[in-house]
Amino acid sequence: MKHFSVLRVISKLMIPVILLFALYVQFHGDFGPGGGFQAGVIFASAFILYALIFGVHYARKVIPSSATRILLSFGVILYTAVGIAGIIFGGNFLDYNVLGQNNIAGQHIGILLVELGVGITVAATMITVFFVFAGQES
Amino acid sequence: MNLSFEIPGLINYWIVIIFMMIGLYIVISHGNLIKKIVGLNIFQVSVFVLYISISKIDGGSAPILDETIKSYSNPLPHVLILTAIVVGVATTSLGLALIVRIREAFGTVEEDDLLKSERLDD
């Protein structure tokens, strides 16, 4: 679809906004509506839009399969690592209270990192799922 | 039981039942593998509606701390359903991925043809 200049220009304008919005949803998730799942999907949708307009081949150059593979495992590892950090700092698994100076700071750090992990994994997974299906030779 | 009174009040649950039956019917009756996945999705959606309906309180608001708000709807089912939606997405994509592989291996996505070629392989 890259012959359609309207689509090309609009999508190029939209993609940074989508990415920014995804980051907003991600990092504002502990105060307002949002969080890792939603942000991850929005983030991935930017890449999917790019792939739809410019072709999967070019999108793969932006984010190769090895990158998505590592990112999607990294998210899970980050999540678990936060949980284990809770144990190391003397609390239970996923106990955020012990992560910061006081309980509130700890909760902030904990939920931020955990949601970041979720967001990374969801984004990488959605991108992988789309690319794998779209890259099929029919 | 006054039906004319009960049905509008329980409309959500009727929708749940209708979706559930439609979904299950598609899963059971259709021979096309992709349609089965669609049926499965409708079936799962019925459960999402069920959970969300359970949590709703008349006049209840989103759980935001504010003096003007007196009653809250239960937010927990929403979170549970968020998880269930993710599981549903994973199931759908895995199912579709399997269908792609099945199509590569058998050249068809119709149950009847698949059964024939499976018997030949056996």
Next chain:
Amino acid sequence: MFEFLTPHQAILIVVIPLLASPICLIVRHSGIAWLIALVASWISFAIAINLLNQVTTVGPISYLLGNWPAPWGIEYKVDTLSAFVLLFISGISSITLIFARKSVYFEIAEDRIYLFYTMFLLAFAGLLGITITGDAFNLFVFLEISSLSSYVLISLGSSRNALTAAYRYLILGTVGATFYVIGVGLLYQMTGTLNIADLADRMPELSDTKTVLISLGFITVGIGLKLGLFPLHVWLPNAYAYAPSVVTAFLAATATKVAVYVLLRVYFTIFGYQIFNKLVIDELLLVLGLIAVISMSIVAIFQTNIKKLLAYSSVAQVGYMVIGISAVTVTGLTSTILHLFNHALIKGGLFLALAAIFLRIKSVKIDDMAGLGKLMPFTMAAFLMSGLSLIGVPLTVGFISKWYLILATLEKGWWPVAIIVLIGSLLSIVYVWKVIEIAYFRPVPDKSSKIKEAPLSMLIPIWILVTANYYFGIATDYTISSALSAAKELMGVAL
């Protein structure tokens, strides 16, 4: 040095395999992935042994995730039953993983092996999670983690029929899991809680309501699909027959057992055995169990694919477990719990032996087994000895659980049931004998005279399981006392 981890064992047993699985995905090297999986599984096994010891000496362990108090946060709970189930899941997984390296090299393309171990660990973590969690919804999440990864594992089988088998399992498995969620949703509607202990507290006053009874029905059907309860077993034979051999051994020994565990948990911990006075599910289970034992054993006799033969036999064995549940007595539950453990050992041994045979003769057809008694004496002997245990010959674990099952049925005065159980055993002699006869009494065909014995890395795990079949058949104290106290906990009888 690691003392500070001791109170966290309940979570670490699940988290270690869960953490190891993405690491396998990153390293992308088949050998290292295998090593990671092996180490993670053995650590879980060690923790499981520790947990069971702790539970039997100190009593149930409760672990609060994120330190949120119990009815609100997710609680992990280990009692005798769950510790016992954790023990054999992690044990079987550890042993199959030793076995897996050569078998997986042979059956799965090299560039996919690391994915195999990633999925294996996820399935393993999911099964452990189901067993250990004290939260009904968390149980669903783990159920789906283990199911989704086992669909992938099954689809990795070498034949193209593996794909359709995995697909059918996916459809039915998802329907089953969704039924379970509907049941849990209805329970949540009535009680406002998802914590299993809390649900149990609130159940007595609600057990007359239709919603609760309907939720019981939904959960029974949902979990029935997962455990291959007759007539919901249609996905099982093909899934077992076309999955990679190691996967078959692992899933046959653990996945259906965990589903039986969930059923026990739901019936006896959440609803309490009094629920059977309100809804006659116990008699339904009895009938289905009996039909399963007889019909599936007969179907097994006519199979030519040994993997399918054993798969149908698994459905029949699930029948025995369900009959044990339907008795709703301490003895009945003891027999079910014992059979969970014993059947895991039996089917683990049989399927691993079969995997070793597949490695050498590249077939699981019954006619290709001719002369294997001479060509692969150790493997075939292991198959024979596990087969004897499947039949229930004295001194084997199979005998112990059937003995308890017959005791339970006689206690209730159900002597026709006892007779049918015995007939089931006789039928299992027929299908085990079919294999043994061809392997030992047919001459070695010329084309297969070059077949060698299975490698040592396979024989050792097989023989560990076979030895366990006889060890726990003779030294029965440990298993019976664990099963008995678990059954007493479930029935609410004072220990």
